Amino acid sequence: MPDAALAPAPAQTPLPFVRIQGVTKNFGTFKAVDDVSFDIQKGEIFSLLGGSGCGKTTLLRMLAGFEEPTAGTVWIDGQDMTSVPAYDRPVHMMFQSYALFPHMTVEKNIGYGLKHEPMTKAQRADRVREMLDLVQLTPFAARKPHQISGGQRQRVALARALARAPKLLLLDEPLAALDKKLREHTQFELMNIQDRTGITFVVVTHDQEEAMTLSSRLAVMDKGRIMQIGTSTEIYEYPKKKFVASFIGSINSFDGTVSQITGPEALIDIPDLGSPMRATAIAGLAPGQPVTLAVRPEKLSIGRDRPEGANVIRGQVEGVAYFGKDSLYRVRLPGGRVLSVSAVNARRAGEHDRVADWDDEVWLAFAPSSAILLTE
Amino acid sequence: MTARLSDWFNKRGWAALIIWLPYIWLVVFFLIPFVIVLGMSFATRTSTAPPFGFGGEDPILNLESYQRLFSDTLYIRAYLTSVGNAVVATVFCLLIGYPMALGLTRVSSTWRTILLMLVILPFWTSFLLRVYAWMGLMGTNSWFNRLLTDIWNALTPEAWEIAHVTMMNTNFAVVLVMVYSYLPFMILPLYANLERLDPALDEAAMDLGSRPLRVFWDVTLPQSIPGIIAGGMLVFIPACGELIIPSLVGDASSPMIGRVISDEFTSSRDWPMASAVAVALLVLLVVPLMVYSYFESRANAVKATKGAP
Incomplete structure (x- = not known):
């Protein structure tokens, strides 16, 4: 190896x-x-x-x-x-x-x-x-x-x-x-x-x-x-x-298949997410190959407005854990999967004007370079 | 009145009872009998029943028994034989029992259960029966004796040839049977002590450069001293006062002290003398113990104050 x-x-x-x-x-x-x-x-x-x-x-x-x-x-x-x-x-x-x-x-x-x-x-x-x-x-x-x-x-x-x-x-x-x-x-x-x-x-x-x-x-x-x-x-x-x-830290991972490779990026079909996701390709990847796409909670952005760009996911906040310097959101996707999203509380806000609250409809997004592709 | 009594019991009576129970036990079963024996040792021998009384020339303190204790070499020799046999038996119990106890801590748990049971197994047979078994083995016509005789004759020059090995009625037989009988009393406290030691300590010593024998000397042995002392006491004290083993396999011309006490009580019907011998044996055994525990506790106290800031 x-x-x-x-x-x-x-x-x-x-x-x-x-x-x-x-x-x-x-x-x-x-x-x-x-x-x-x-x-x-x-x-x-x-x-x-x-x-x-x-x-x-x-x-x-x-x-x-x-x-x-x-x-x-x-x-x-x-x-x-x-x-x-x-x-x-x-x-x-x-x-x-x-x-x-x-x-x-x-x-x-x-x-x-x-x-x-x-x-x-x-x-x-x-x-x-x-x-x-x-x-x-x-x-x-x-x-x-x-x-x-x-x-x-x-x-x-x-x-x-x-x-x-x-x-x-x-x-x-x-x-x-x-x-x-x-x-x-x-x-x-x-x-x-x-x-x-x-x-x-x-x-x-x-x-x-x-x-x-x-x-x-x-x-x-x-x-x-x-x-x-x-x-x-x-x-x-x-x-x-x-x-x-x-094993190290927490992570959201999805099983999918490679649908297309264009230059440094791969397009991954993920049944759980509906739309295909873009991720930085790894060596030895071929179209049709099963692959796992993983994103760490802090690499996901969360907001009430739909962001521009690729890899956008819609969901509903199911729970908020407030730790002071950051908060952990549990977001349920339409398909039923629950994702963890961690966001730094950069702006001072009360319970009702913070980034997202219980039951809010939110948009998640991650950069293709932040996505981890795993084949084994 | 009864209400007040039950009230007192509920408040502090039960706690007091539990705390005092061991003391009550000691007073009833040790102190009172000891005082009786002590009193008897100062009495005068009579031909009444019981065969002692207070009166005559020294009505309360008749020191005659104690004077005989120091003047008659029979008693001094009996004490020396007892202590000597007990010391030798204790040392052999330690030499045989220590490796066995250490071995018990190093085997798998299945083997440990089996071996521990084998250590305790002899207790399931009557003690007397086991001594008789040894008498049979040591007797001049036993297969065991013939085997030893044959081995001796085969290994030594012809001039040294013997008809049989004399084992019965010697101090050797007494020590042999005592070592056999008391070995479990050495093994069990030692095992309890060694079993508690952290095997990581041995590894630490080895890791720091000590070979196995050095590890034993530096780490295992110093930590097992409480076990050695406990086992030693459990063997030495009963061995000192042992009556049955020397009576059955011992040399009648050099009796041990237990035999002397028994003879004085029964055949010579001299209860004051028997009591004096018993009191002297107690002093002989208890005084070294008290001295030891005094120095031990003082050494601990010194260590504690030295270690404090």
């Missing part, structure tokens, strides 16, 4: 920092990871995103060395690490539960991995101090994990994983156990620490917002396979598969 995002990224370094090639992991008859290949560049924050049971955690555990692949190879920094046990890998992990040693102080927890480094006692103490400083926990050095808060525990786990200066840091749902306010703060702190240390991060998460803001690139996984790899923008604006389009 000649997919630009799945192919090794342009050679900035002679070898990609992490290369996963044809990796499969079976648990009995269950294929947790199914023939996965991709590369991660040095200094990236790379996220594995997917629902539970999609294989992201198994993939992470194979990078850590807790699971051995049934087939395939894992290279880290030019070395074949496929069967190297966890304790011999230059890879450290921040566990979802943090897995702090309850019988050791914060200081001892952070210094634990340093026992295996050829360092003097003083050097070790210095390194622990440096780490405590990095995560701003110096006053809590002598406490036990149960005597500090959840956010502090998360920082101890991070410092412990960073203390031996790993080549690769694995983070398993790093923000899942934190409350919303702390998450945002910690997210920026993680990015800041990544920036300062230059360590490559691989993050496993089920939270798309977390993945999109945190990562330089992300891989969307489903049923043990990689669905798409790309930057947040690529994944959100240019999904290549129906699964990716519907």
Whole structure:
């Protein structure tokens, strides 16, 4: 499959920092990871995103060395690490539960991995101090994990994983156990620490917002396979598969057939919408081919007057959810389909003079370039 | 009057009853019998029934029994034999039970149920029957003894040839049967403790560079100390006072303390002496426990204050 995002990224370094090639992991008859290949560049924050049971955690555990692949190879920094046990890998992990040693102080927890480094006692103490400083926990050095808060525990786990200066840091749902306010703060702190240390991060998460803001690139996984790899923008604006389009954000999608291709645009017949819709064509499209047209809620415009141009849809407002800065409208089409439309409340308006209200007849429209065409 | 009483019960009586029930239990079934035994140990032996009384030269505090306790080497030797056998049995229970408990936490849940049942299964047979079974096995004419004899004779030079292995009526037999009988009491609390440990902690230690043995030493063992202490107590304390096992398979010339107490009560009809031996055994067992728990709670308090800001 000649997919630009799945192919090794342009050679900035002679070898990609992490290369996963044809990796499969079976648990009995269950294929947790199914023939996965991709590369991660040095200094990236790379996220594995997917629902539970999609294989992201198994993939992470194979990078850590807790699971051995049934087939395939894992290279880290030019070395074949496929069967190297966890304790011999230059890879450290921040566990979802943090897995702090309850019988050791914060200081001892952070210094634990340093026992295996050829360092003097003083050097070790210095390194622990440096780490405590990095995560701003110096006053809590002598406490036990149960005597500090959840956010502090998360920082101890991070410092412990960073203390031996790993080549690769694995983070398993790093923000899942934190409350919303702390998450945002910690997210920026993680990015800041990544920036300062230059360590490559691989993050496993089920939270798309977390993945999109945190990562330089992300891989969307489903049923043990990689669905798409790309930057947040690529994944959100240019999904290549129906699964990716519907998994990330919300989307309105219609099944149709290609009726005509004129230059850069394709004309799509959609039974649900009545009139044919225009959309920017994708490679390999032929007239008569079944295709799915998808439009994100915020790409649809909504108004009481019929707009000029193509891709105009008529409907009736069935519900309005007001969020302050924007509103979500549920619009029922004559055929019965209900679309989601999101509009920024750019103009101050009361309940009765806003863009559209309950039961109003409205017109929706979208630009051909905003429409996503999906064939798989 | 009854109205006021039921009123009191409804307000705080039931709560008080529940809180005090364990204390009442302890007072009735431990403290009062203990005071009786303690009193008896200061009495004088008589030929009446019951065979003790207060009177004579030292009407209230007759210390004769305690003096004999320290002067007669029989008692001191019995204490040493008891503690020695109990310590050895506890250590072997730990050495055998720890890997078994750890193994129980690492197998699939189906196997775990089966293995746990196998650990408890011996309790379904009478304890006495199991000791008799061991007596049969250890006796000089058993297939087991012949097997051991044959193995020994096959492996050692001819000059060392033996007719049979002497196992019955030795301290070895006592320790062997005690280890067998008390092993579940070591395994179960250890298993309960180890089962609660988070396997992610082992992975974290391994991830940070520790090999499996090091992981065990750094992470598993320190966290299982409460389980080791609980299991150790459950084996050591009853093993110290064990009566049946040494009576049936032990060496009669070096009795354990339970046997001595029993003999003093029955064959020699010296109840004050028997009581004094029992009181001394209690002191021997309880004082180390109290010292341990005192230091433990003090160490915890120090840790807590150190950890606070």
